[in-house]
Amino acid sequence: MKKFSIVIAGGGSTFTPGIVLMLLDHLDKFPIRKLKLYDNDPERQEIIAGACKIILKEQAPDVEFVATSDPERAFTDVDFVMAHIRVGKYAMRELDEKIPLKYGVLGQETCGPGGIAYGMRSIGGVLEILDYMEQYSPNAWMLNYSNPAAIVAEATRRLRPNSKILNICDMPIGIETRMAKILGLSSRKEMEVRYFGLNHFGWWTEIRNKEGKDLMPQLKEYVAKNGYAVEGEEAEDSWNDTFLKARDVYAVDPTTLPNTYLKYYLFPDYVVKHSNPDYTRANEVIDGREKFVFSECRKVIKNQSTQGCALHIDEHASYIVDLARAIAYNTKERMLLIVENKGAISNFDPTAMVEIPCLVGNNGPEPLMVGKIPQFQKGLMEQQVSVEKLVVEAWIAQSYQKLWQALTLSKTVPSAKVAKDILDELIEANKEYWPELH
Ligand SMILES: NC(=O)c1ccc[n+]([C@@H]2O[C@H](COP(=O)([O-])OP(=O)(O)OC[C@H]3O[C@@H](n4cnc5c(N)ncnc54)[C@H](O)[C@@H]3O)[C@@H](O)[C@H]2O)c1
Ligand SMILES: O=P(O)(O)OC[C@H]1O[C@H](O[C@H]2[C@H](O)[C@@H](O)[C@@H](O)O[C@@H]2CO)[C@H](O)[C@@H](O)[C@@H]1O
Ligand SMILES: [Mn+2]
Numbered sequence: 001m002k003k004f005s006i007v008i009a010g011g012g013s014t015f016t017p018g019i020v021l022m023l024l025d026h027l028d029k030f031p032i033r034k035l036k037l038y039d040n041d042p043e044r045q046e047i048i049a050g051a052c053k054i055i056l057k058e059q060a061p062d063v064e065f066v067a068t069s070d071p072e073r074a075f076t077d078v079d080f081v082m083a084h085i086r087v088g089k090y091a092m093r094e095l096d097e098k099i100p101l102k103y104g105v106l107g108q109e110t111c112g113p114g115g116i117a118y119g120m121r122s123i124g125g126v127l128e129i130l131d132y133m134e135q136y137s138p139n140a141w142m143l144n145y146s147n148p149a150a151i152v153a154e155a156t157r158r159l160r161p162n163s164k165i166l167n168i169c170d171m172p173i174g175i176e177t178r179m180a181k182i183l184g185l186s187s188r189k190e191m192e193v194r195y196f197g198l199n200h201f202g203w204w205t206e207i208r209n210k211e212g213k214d215l216m217p218q219l220k221e222y223v224a225k226n227g228y229a230v231e232g233e234e235a236e237d238s239w240n241d242t243f244l245k246a247r248d249v250y251a252v253d254p255t256t257l258p259n260t261y262l263k264y265y266l267f268p269d270y271v272v273k274h275s276n277p278d279y280t281r282a283n284e285v286i287d288g289r290e291k292f293v294f295s296e297c298r299k300v301i302k303n304q305s306t307q308g309c310a311l312h313i314d315e316h317a318s319y320i321v322d323l324a325r326a327i328a329y330n331t332k333e334r335m336l337l338i339v340e341n342k343g344a345i346s347n348f349d350p351t352a353m354v355e356i357p358c359l360v361g362n363n364g365p366e367p368l369m370v371g372k373i374p375q376f377q378k379g380l381m382e383q384q385v386s387v388e389k390l391v392v393e394a395w396i397a398q399s400y401q402k403l404w405q406a407l408t409l410s411k412t413v414p415s416a417k418v419a420k421d422i423l424d425e426l427i428e429a430n431k432e433y434w435p436e437l438h
Pocket of ligand 1 (some may be wrong): 005009010012013014015016022038041045084085087088089090125126128144145146147148149156168170171199254332
């Protein structure tokens with residue numbers, strides 16, 4: 001059986017140890033001969049890599065391990081690039097969230113002005129990694145979950161149309177896992193779903209079990225009362241609130257079941273009212289996940305052992321193995337991917353990057369037909385996809401005007417004046433990362 005060589009780009013990510021543990025747990029399904037970590041911040045990566053090295057030594061000593069900041073070393077001889085970079089790291093996420101809040105506009109990692117700012121930083125970073133891959137391992141595939149995935153996907157469609165990149169998001173997977181719990185199923189894989197939208201902006205239209213039984217009525221009854229809040233699945237307060245708020249999002253269109261991210265577009269006033277402008281999600285992550293992961297990694301390095309270490313397998317991330325296997329073994333697994341519409345949603349822009357079910361095989365994704373979507377979703381999606389396209393156009397043309405239009409068009413921003421005020425402050429904050437705008 002062929003064994004694969006993988007590089008994780010963004011090796012210093014808080015998600016890396018969980019993903020490495022997950023990959024090792026799936027070696028029987030997806031054998032690995034070489035695992036590399038690549039990051040452009042060697043000091044940050046060193047701590048994660050130090051722990052991963054010991055994890056591999058204990059669990060899979062035959063797998064060669066490399067951690068590097070040298071692109072040639074990282075991207076030579078790889079079959080898959082798994083990319084989760086965050087250009088600007090949490091320091092910039094914090095500003096993305098806090099600057100709009102000063103103007104009464106919500107501050108969020110991938111939605112509204114914060115998502116636009118993050119997109120303007122991510123495009124260059126993701127293109128750079130894609131180019132390294134094509135230079136050093138031209139047959140490799142990049143599995144990208146770096147955010148904001150919608151903007152990154154549109155940028156690679158425009159600027160690298162022939163590249164072997166697949167953009168995927170774990171939010172539908174997280175929600176489907178909750179749906180399976182609500183239904184008493186042992187796994188989300190017992191459900192067959194129909195879903196359409198943009199990334200972090202979509203709806204389920206059909207959910208059936210493998211025998212074809214319609215599971216939507218039972219789910220809708222639950223979501224109408226509880227959103228996606230599920231006992232035993234409690235997370236941090238901000239996520240619990242998001243899962244519960246899906247109840248109100250659902251009420252706006254009870255013919256479908258919504259992605260949780262729609263709360264930012266349909267209830268922006270509520271989100272602003274419930275935000276603390278001095279302590280946002282970035283602060284929660286810095287004080288929570290980042291502290292936990294880095295202190296556990298330091299412990300592993302100090303003890304030269306994982307004994308007593310609380311890092312755990314990120315089973316939720318096993319969709320990455322499903323995706324790699326689909327490419328490697330032509331499994332034709334049905335997965336939600338962010339792909340060019342090309343008529344799959346028949347009454348929507350054929351050049352839009354949409355999130356829809358695809359069959360994935362060794363030639364990449366084959367999108368399934370969605371057909372005509374209703375006016376409500378179509379209207380919302382046309383506005384949002386225009387925001388995403390304008391951001392990419394602004395990045396390419398280095399255009400202040402287009403970026404101002406993008407912010408103005410976002411459903412989260414009340415006026416062109418507020419858009420301009422926020423934009424001007426974002427430009428100052430992002431000097432190091434954005435192309436210069438004219
Ligand atoms: N698509 C999804 O559903 C999904 C789910 C979870 C997280 N994410 C994304 O995964 C990424 C990582 O999240 P995190 O919270 O662990 O962030 P993090 O800051 O802990 O890790 C990101 C790493 O990327 C590195 N990096 C930044 N720019 C780089 C570049 N140009 N080249 C190489 N490395 C670079 C940073 O140094 C950092 O170590 C983010 O983009 C996040 O939005 C996506
Ligand atoms: O605020 P963060 O950094 O914790 O999370 C932001 C990411 O949120 C989504 O991923 C979630 C997932 O959907 C949820 O169920 C849980 O398991 O955690 C994941 C990561 O925190 C979203 O899909 C990502 O794009 C966001 O980056
Ligand atoms: Mn996502």
